[in-house]
Amino acid sequence: MKQKRDGGVAVTGTADKQPNAQLTSWFVRSGWSKGELARQVNRRARQLGAHHVSTDTSRVRRWLDGEQPREPIPRILSELFSERFGCVVPVEDLGLRSAQQPPSGGDIDLPWAGPQTVQLINEFSRSDLMLGRRGFLGASLALSAGPALLEPMQRWLVPTAAAPRPAAAQGPGAGGGRAARLSEQELQLLESTAAMFREWDSQCGGGLRRKAVVGQLHEVTDLLQEPHPEPVARRLYRVTADLAALAGWMSYDVGLQPIAQKYLVLALHAAKEAGDRPLGAFVLSSMSRQMIHLERPDDALELIHLAQYGSRDSAGAATQSMLYALEARAYANMGQVNKCHRAVRMAEDTFCDVRAGEEPAWIDFFTEAELHAENAHSYRDLAYVAGRSPTYASLAQPEMLQAVEGFRRDDVHQRAYALNLVGMGTVQLLMRDPAQAAHYTDQAMAVAKRVRSERVNTRIRKTTHAAVRDFGDVPEVIALAERLSEELPEVAEPA
Template sequence: MSATAEKQPNEQLGSWFVRSGWSKGELARQVNRRARQMGAHHISTDTSRVRRWLDGEQPREPIPRILSELFSERFGCVVPVEDLGLRPAHQPPAGAGVDLPWAGPQTVQLINEFSRSDLMLGRRGFLGTSLALSAGPALVEPMQRWLVPTASAAIPAQPGPERDLPARPSRLSEQELALLEETAAMFRVWDNQCGGGLRRKAVVGQLHEVTDLLQDSHPERVARRLYRITADLAALAGWMSYDVGMQPIAQKYLVLALHAAKEAGDRPLGAFVLSSMSRQMIHLDRPDDALELIHLAQYGSRDSAGATLQAMLHGLEARAYAGMGQVNKCHRAVRMAEDAFAESRPAEDPPWISFFTEAELHAENAHSYRDLAYVAGRSRNYASLARPEMEAAVDGFAGDEIHQRAYALNLVGLGTVHLLMREPEQAAEATARAITAAKRLRSERVNTRIRTTTHAALRDFADVPEVAALAERLSQQLPEAAASA
């Protein structure tokens, strides 16, 4: 009887598949590409295998998780394994989700184990098999405990009677701590310059080493500083994972980063981590979740956030309101971002917020207006508001040798605005410039947006010579296999 049940067509998977517009061969190629990207080199899917899945065959892990991620990215929303009519091979182990204990020793242990798994399993397996994206109350409610006061766990407890003795002097010198902080800042520069795919494992390795240091006994001042470095590195590992399309892994690192920031007592850094989680939710078309995370960040850092951080949070608030179609609140948040940024003092800002320049402010505003245009049915009025902001962002990043990914992303954004304005020639020109920039990066996020914009241009303006030339250039200079290597 079970054999008969297995032969029933998987109507849920079939529905998502038809809506995706992919052929069976294209889906097979997408699965193989993602598997190679995640280290599951034993996966080799073909058209006949996809047909069997649609006919009701239950694939083994990591295929269900890969399909979940692919359809989530395709449709811009979380598509759980269960919604595809598939069964995960096993239940996620304890600690695999985002509802984790808010205590220093457990945070250190979880980051240490997760980073070690990422370093080791990524070479021969698939780290994401036990992970799934959390969203809605399952994500937001655990993060709210960031604000709940807890007893300081910055100094690990000693076993037995030694717990009553003073902590031993740290074996880390001031120079060594400063070098660790400088290393984290350097990794951020590389990420902005080259994309997340080039140095991600180096960041994960450094994160693992810092958590090793945190398992020693340190004075509270040193321990808090190490927790701050840990939070910074974990947040960067999460951001780089997001940039290369590893969504569940990215979310897990960001959650762990927020825990470490809490142990460090660094509310602004915690707010920054929440902002990265919010960006991921915007990417996955969950603006309501993004808004809750941003409001949590704003409330938690209300007495400690500098003007630059406040401006960034208001800019993201505008993005969330735009995605929800709340026009007046979006405009208000844009104005508040501009007002806060006018008071910023970059020389006093921590390194992790240094990316938020005037060009980045223009970029946030542009994407808010662009998103309003999409929500309003491709409104040219909102697109006309986005256009000067996006042009200012592109101009601001054009001569910036560090923020090359931002330059590429905003060129793509400018292309989408031109499409909304029904200016296909200008859209093709901006997107072609983005291809040139993308060739110097290792960012699947940039590559995916270029492909999406090019396909949209082809759909609406296939007869325009510049658009046809853009598609040809994309296939030659940024082929999918090479982009995901």
């Protein structure tokens, strides 16, 4: 056994190592050159503070030949390939060994107890505020999927014994620690602040206010570490769950996938402490959306079914309709046509029972336009799964048009407007109408300049690249590609 140096990181090599067929397969399909992969590894390493890493073409060749690098390179490669393919690519699937393998579910299999939940959110939000700007925090996390994700989340439904609270929390004069005193006005202000942040997220995207949300979340968990009467503590836990879910969603929106998942897991824990099953179901729906994005529809479906079962006696019509719509999305991505159609009908039927003012504030985003958008994306995804089927694309088209027109009149949900304009562009490509695809994508680009959302930008780029690939000689597509390169170019990392 001999030791080598991998750009300053010690690696263990053997004389009889075999070529790494798994890594080679991912590498070939990525379309990257060895030099391009080396440059991306070096850029990501600098972002993580690992300045000793200095990879080159020859080192990439050695990895493909079977050399095993030490951390942080296996995790960096996992993140790069996951982002490239839009699905979770674990270190093991690359034929690599992580020097610091966490236990299964280690980042998300957390204790279901109030004090630990508060401490974990407080510490994680503080670390995010201090280290998250350049992605360093994400280096300590790994995305979980499959049983490692689903089994810990199922414990959301398991009743837990109430943790003993300080005597002061039982009421005035009970003895013990001094109870924190929050007025009703202060509690309402905290709750309304969470609602304001949600509106900002919808208008401006996750990139503009994410740190403000994380900072507010940290402050609320500071409050929760003091003793409170039970009703006040539950309201604070509810605000904590709301803010943590929003921090997770905004992290997802800007592409920080492991950080997003951790916040959503912590939000589910806080919702359990608040005794708020519908809010917990909403958090699970956000986790499901992330799994659909990462091309894990089976996991998405399991999370939705868990949300539906856990909130079956408490969720309002809007929440139930939203869960049915996401169930349809999962079935569509699994190619389950009949089940997708049935879930779409259930979403539509249930939405008819929605009554204004009877739902919690966090579900306000689920308007009639949003329902049309979800159903349109389900049919659009079915079209892709069925080999770009024009039949399913024709079902998606009127739904997407209603979504676009609904959001056009909505000054708040600008990110959703942009996403559905892009969605309409993808539907028009499926319908073999590149001029209209370019028209809608061009409109999305105009909205994207007002919305700081990497999710929107990525979808615009993907749609434009698909249009160029299939209809590169169409004048409208040529003009769209030129505008993309001028107004929404790929962000170059510093050399």
